[in-house]
Structures are given as structure tokens and as C-alpha cells.
């Protein structure tokens with residue numbers, strides 16, 4: 016099996032959390048709602064109804080494109096993708112064909128070094144290794160905007176098997192992010208999907224919940240002989256995946272299945288296979304013979320778009336610090352181990368709490384590392400103030416013998432910071448916290464802040 | 478006692494506002510006439526007497542309260558059955574939708590409701606708007622009031638026939654390739670194809686979205702302007718509707734044509750039937766005698782119009798009709814008539830991978846050239862005058878087995894749709910007792926000018942006074 020190298024690309028669908036749907040005023044917050052209550056003539060595709068594009072959704076797509084280092088064309092348009100399916104209200108889906116809102120970008124994933132050994136040189140666009148992990152760039156082909164479909168529910172009513180259609184989801188804005196086939200293991204595919212999820216969460220444009228279906232992953236997998244550079248002449252698309260774990264398992268299963276076929280001298284059939292979570296295997300759904308010709312053409316009901324530079328300048332300003340930038344800044348500012356930074360920057364809430372705690376803790380001599388350790392080990396979502404309170408109260412004078420040393424340190428600090436001493440004596444209370452901080456830092460060991468405080472006050476009274 | 482066949486919007490509105498007649502009375506006269514004549518003409522798919530009476534009573538209440546009403550208040554109108562009407566069956570003249578009742582009104586329908594018009598009923602037409610004769614209706618053809626053996630023109634066949642027979646005073650139509658102008662010409666009424674985007678398409682069952690214009694027919698040019706005053710304007714529900722300001726189209730309509738430059742596109746006259754040619758050229762001479770300057774102009778890409786149109790239009794049709802899959806409403810797909818099937822197959826082919834570039838994309842390029850021809854011509858002239866139809870109203874059944882001959886009925890009308898520009902069909906005489914229409918074609922948003930020219934001509938000729946004998 017080791018003679019093959021997996022070639023993996025990912026198509027990820029992300030439902031945007033705009034207030035209204037893509038082309039009508041209905042609420043896009045459909046999850047768990049009574050069927051067909053979030054509908055109108057437009058998202059039901061009633062005769063004569065016409066779409067009106069949701070500009071918020073277009074902005075969100077552009078934000079994602081910018082965050083994924085994409086090129087953003089100044090002109091763009093929607094196209095019709097024609098196919099029949101009972102959950103598709105109009106008999107076509109409004110999507111984008113040749114002028115997507117963004118294209119040719121990339122995102123970076125961290126992968127363990129051992130996986131790099133077999134990778135051909137041009138397949139990976141390396142950046143220098145960081146510790147035991149290294150960074151790999153995965154190309155983004157495009158990120159385009161489209162509308163979601165309705166949902167079929169298969170039920171039994173009066174003993175009869177029926178298919179019911181719920182159009183609440185019909186017309187919810189959906190971004191499709193297509194990667195280049197540049198991942199070479201299920202771990203890389205998982206890392207890519209998780210990174211994408213993290214970026215989307217930072218942008219606050221979707222809740223990217225795999226279980227709710229607001230993030231859907233469709234990997235395509237094929238194998239080539241190690242050392243070969245060209246793409247295999249077939250690929251297998253995987254569907255029905257609603258967790259990262261299943262994505263990884265499905266890819267692993269596929270790699271094994273395809274290797275066996277190749278070993279027997281055959282070529283795997285180009286097809287779509289679904290993940291069966293009960294059998295733990297992929298099952299054939301549709302072969303290439305039945306593949307669709309979607310007959311794309313420009314959506315005549317929506318005039319093409321022209322975006323101006325000012326719009327993008329404004330949009331760029333609305334993009335927050337993204338995971339990679341935050342990671343680098345945490346490295347520079349807090350000098351924490353990469354492993355810890357990775358955890359702290361997974362989500363904005365934890366990262367913000369950490370930085371807030373650093374700010375509060377600094378005058379009290381609490382170091383970023385101390386905060387980091389507490390946050391990672393105890394995973395407290397108790398807020399920065401309580402984190403510091405917790406750290407400070409747990410501090411005790413560890414070495415009894417340090418009392419004398421402490422005296423020396425205090426004397427030294429007071430001599431060094433005459434100005435602060437004068438400030439304190441003239442009534443400036445916060446000069447005291449400054450002095451406490453200096454003592455704590457100098458002592459370098461865990462001290463009880465209250466003892467330091469009373470000792471300092473005593474000294475200052477002399 | 479008034480003769481209702483003499484009524485125009487202008488005169489009927491006068492009767493109502495001067496309290497010489499109640500709206501309910503007027504509505505009843507028209508409803509009774511529609512009831513009787515529909516049996517002969519098959520111009521309505523659905524009559525809506527209860528709604529009409531309700532609407533009329535409300536108008537009478539408003540008048541009794543002394544409210545100042547719009548010129549269209551109390552005016553009996555007919556709606557083409559492609560216009561979605563809340564609570565009123567809307568069939569698209571197809572068996573597929575024979576029992577479909579919309580839950581919402583098309584924007585134009587709401588505007589007409591707000592203007593307090595009276596809905597006489599929903600008119601017959603070629604199913605989905607596909608046709609130039611009205612014979613493609615799944616509910617039987619409408620007939621021409623001027624000769625009941627002949628077609629009234631299509632696709633808005635029922636609207637033109639209903640209006641010419643005075644079962645209403647105005648009727649809505651759609652115009653994708655001539656569907657308002659051709660029946661107007663065949664039935665001696667005034668038909669408008671407005672600039673693309675001038676009138677909202679929202680709620681009107683789509684035929685070919687990039688070509689569809691929402692028009693209407695009236696007996697006189699002035700009336701036509703009155704209706705456009707109500708229907709024109711930007712609609713937030715139609716992204717292709719224009720934000721261009723809506724003028725008062727009746728204001729200055731009597732200014733005359735003195736000093737205007739009128740072009741005769743020579744390509745439109747080269748192979749034209751001699752009798753029709755004479756009628757159109759006589760109309761041009763009439764305008765010349767009124768002070769206009771008439772010159773010949775070139776529209777070199779004219780000949781490619783029909784071929785271009787019959788690529789783009791079926792392509793969009795094939796996509797627009799995809800939703801009628803029988804899953805949620807309407808009957809199953811085998812209920813489609815043969816013309817709809819023909820266009821679905823044609824359009825599916827021209828959009829197919831491997832053929833798209835050679836057909837759809839190329840047609841879109843030719844479309845641009847056709848528009849450029851017009852823009853160039855309008856640098857030298859204010860408007861163009863040309864025939865509406867290459868033939869007189871033809872006999873029912875004459876062309877049904879020859880789709881290509883039927884498609885050629887559109888030869889003088891489709892180019893305005895491809896270019897997106899407005900065109901007004903105005904009665905311009907009779908040949909062998911059959912009506913002939915001419916088109917006045919102008920640049921984008923020149924409807925006001927078209928009315929001004931049409932009005933000047935109509936004041937001199939008054940062809941609308943030649944009523945059908947039914």
C-alpha cells in the first residue's frame with residue numbers, strides 16, 4: 016500500500032448566517048423550524064417569481080475570499096446550473112460558473128514532519144519547518160456563492176412510503192470552496208477542513224456546524240504511484256459526511272479500497288460514493304455515466320455585478336485578525352510554545368480572554384505563560400478577571416527562606432524606582448501596583464501578592 | 478344610450494368622474510358583452526365577474542366620497558393569463574397549470590389594482606407565450622374579431638381580440654419577440670413593447686427572461702400612455718427593472734412631429750409584400766406631411782435577428798420551464814404542448830456542453846451587434862418606422878404544421894427585443910378589410926416620443942374607429 020500516494024481535493028459547502036435568504040426576504044435561520052414556514056414565492060420557485068440578490072451574502076463571500084488569499088474579480092455574475100431534483104424549486108440552481116466572486120487563493124495547514132518524507136517536491140509549496148510541524152500551502156481554486164436546495168424527508172404516512180419536501184432551506188446562501196487536489200493524506204484533509212472552519216468562525220459569517228449541515232465536506236480521492244507527478248485519470252467523490260472524524264475515516268477507507276483495486280491491476284471506477292457510518296465504509300452512489308451536463312448560462316434575472324475599489328478597501332477593514340496572523344503575533348509578543356498558541360488561538364473568544372488576562376495580570380506579575388498554562392489545563396471559560404484571581408490566590412510563598420531575600424529585593428526595587436516611591440507617597444495609589452509588579456518579576460518565583468503588598472507598604476512607611 | 482364600443486379610457490373615465498355612469502353599471506355592460514363574445518372569440522380563459530363587481534362598487538364608493546381618482550379607476554381591463562393574480566387561476570394557457578391559483582399578485586397586477594381598474598378576466602394566448610397566432614393555446618385558439626376564420630396574432634391573442642371586440646378597454650400583454658405588437662397589428666389596436674426594464678416582470682410567468690417585456694394594448698395611443706403611467710417604474714423585486722425616472726407619458730403627447738427625423742430601415746422593406754409596403758410608406762408620407770423628415774437608414778444585421786432570437790429564446794425557455802416538473806403544482810410534464818416541448822428540446826440542445834459556444838454564446842454576440850446597429854441609426858434619426866408583420870392576419874390552421882413559417886411571423890418584431898429598445902404598434906390601415914399595423918421604434922426609454930409620433934398619426938387617420946363586425 017505504501018507504493019501509492021493519495022491525491023485529495025476538497026469541496027466544502029458553507030451556509031452563510033445572513034439574516035435573510037440569498038434571493039428573498041425569508042429568514043435563513045431555518046434549522047429545527049416547522050417545515051415550509053420560511054418560504055415565499057421566490058424560494059418556492061413559484062411561476063413568475065424573481066430573485067433579488069442579498070448583498071450581505073456577497074460581502075461575506077468576498078470576506079472569505081480575501082481571508083483565503085484569493086483574487087477577487089471586479090466584475091462577476093450569477094449563472095444558472097440546470098438539473099432536476101425534487102428539492103430544487105426552480106429546476107435550476109442559481110450559482111456561479113466562470114466568474115466566481117473569488118478564485119486562486121490558498122490556505123496554510125500545519126502538518127507533522129513525518130508526512131513530508133514521501134511528498135514530491137513540487138506538490139508541496141514549503142515554508143520552513145516550525146518545530147516538528149511544518150506549514151503546507153493548499154491552493155484554493157475558487158470560492159463561489161450559490162443557493163441551497165430544499166430538503167427531502169422520507170416518511171411513512173398511513174402505511175405508505177412518501178417523500179416530503181421542506182423548502183425552509185431552499186435559497187439559503189451557500190458558499191462553495193473548492194481546493195486544488197494538493198492534500199496527500201487524510202490528516203492533511205482534516206487539517207485543511209478544520210483550518211477553513213476556523214477562518215470562517217473568525218470572520219463570523221457562518222456557524223460552520225457539520226452536524227447541522229451548515230458545513231458540508233465532499234472530498235475527492237484518488238491514488239497515484241509514489242514519485243509520479245501527474246493527476247490520476249480517475250477520481251472518487253465522497254458524500255454524506257457530517258463530521259471531521261467521518262471525513263478522515265472515509266478517506267482512509269477509500270485509500271485502502273483503491274489501493275487494492277490498483278494492486279489487482281485495475282483502475283477504480285470514477286464515481287460518487289457515500290459514507291455509511293454504520294458499516295464504516297463507502298458505498299457507490301452514482302457512476303460517471305450518469306454525470307450531469309448542467310447547461311450553465313448567465314442568470315438573466317440578475318444583472319452582472321461591477322465592484323469598485325472603495326468597496327474592497329472598506330471590506331478589508333472589516334476583516335478581523337485571522338488565525339495565522341494571530342498565531343505569529345502571539346509568538347512574538349508572548350513567546351509561548353507553538354502548541355499552546357495553537358490552542359489559545361483556535362477561537363477568538365479564548366484568544367481574547369487570554370490577552371485580556373495578560374493585561375490584567377501584568378501589573379500583578381502574572382506572566383503570559385502562567386495564564387496560558389491555566390487556560391489550557393483547566394480550560395476555563397470563566398473570563399479573564401477570574402483567571403487572574405485564580406492564579407493570584409493560588410500563589411503562596413513557596414520557600415520560607417525567601418523572606419530575607421524578599422527584603423533585599425524590595426530594598427533594591429525601591430532604590431531603583433525613586434519616582435514611583437515619591438508618587439506613592441504623594442498619594443498615587445497605582446504606583447504601588449507598579450512596585451508590586453516589579454518585585455514579583457524580580458523574585459521570579461511564586462509569591463503571595465498580599466504578603467508582598469503588606470511588606471512593601473511597611474517598607475514605604477519607614 | 479351610449480355605445481360602449483366607442484369608449485376609450487379617456488372617455489370612460491370622463492363618464493365616471495362626471496357621474497354620468499356608475500362604475501358598476503359600466504362593469505356589468507362589459508361583463509355581459511365578454512360573456513357573450515367569448516363564446517365566439519374564445520378570448521378569455523377565465524372571466525372574473527364577482528371580482529369585477531366588487532372592484533367597481535369600491536370605485537363607486539370612492540367617487541361618492543368625492544375622492545380624486547386615477548385615470549384608470551373604473552376602467553374594465555383584461556389580463557393575459559401569464560400575469561399572476563392572487564386567488565385567480567393563472568394557467569399560462571397550458572394544461573400544465575390548468576388548476577394553478579397563485580398566492581401572490583404580479584407587480585403590474587398590484588399596480589393596476591391600486592389604480593382601481595376593473596378585472597374582467599384572464600385572456601387566452603399561446604401557451605407560455607410561445608407563438609405568433611394564438612393557436613398554441615391548450616384551451617383552443619382565439620379568433621380575430623375582424624375575420625373569425627383568421628388568427629388574432631400572438632402570443633397575446635386573447636388580449637387583442639378581447640380589446641378589439643370591446644369586452645374591455647385595455648388589456649395587458651407580454652412581448653418577448655412581438656407578442657404584444659403582432660396581435661395589436663392584426664386586431665387594429667395599439668400595442669406597446671416598452672424598453673426592457675421599464676415595466677416590472679415580477680410575477681409575470683417568464684418565457685425568456687432576457688427578452689420578456691411587459692406591454693399592454695389599448696384602442697388609442699393616448700390610452701396607451703395612460704396605462705404606462707401606471708405600470709412603468711422600478712420594482713425592488715425585479716433586479717432588471719430600471720431606476721430611470723418615469724415621466725408623465727400623456728404630457729405633451731400632442732406636440733406633433735414637426736422637425737422630427739424618422740428613419741425607414743431599408744432591410745425591412747426589401748422583401749416586404751407590396752400591399753403592406755404601400756400602407757407603411759403611406760403612413761410615412763402622412764408623417765412627412767405633418768412636418769417630419771423621413772430618410773432611409775441601414776440596420777445591416779437585421780437578417781440575423783430571427784436566427785439569433787430562436788437560439789436565445791428557447792435556451793432561456795428550457796430553463797424557465799424546468800420547474801414545471803409536476804412535483805409540487807400543476808400537471809406532469811407530459812401535459813406540455815408540442816410547441817413548448819419543441820422549445821425545451823431546442824434550448825436544452827443549444828445550452829449543452831460542447832454546443833454552448835457555437836449557439837448561445839455566438840447568438841449573444843450577434844445580439845450585441847444588432848443593438849449596435851440601432852444605436853448607430855439613432856445618432857441620425859429620432860425613431861424608425863417599419864411594418865409589424867410580413868403578412869396580413871392568416872387563416873387559422875394555415876401555418877400550424879410549419880413551425881418555421883410561424884417563426885418568420887416574428888421577423889420584424891424580434892430585433893427590438895434583442896436590442897431591448899421600445900416599439901409601439903399603431904394601426905395604419907386595412908388591406909382587404911384586414912388590419913395592418915406599423916411599428917414606431919425608438920432608443921431606450923423613448924416611449925414618450927413614440928407616443929407623441931403615434932398620437933400625431935392617429936389624430937389624422939383614426940383607424941381605431943373602424944370596428945369589427947361581430
Ligand SMILES: [Zn+2]
Nearest residue numbers: 039041055058
Ligand atoms: Zn423566500
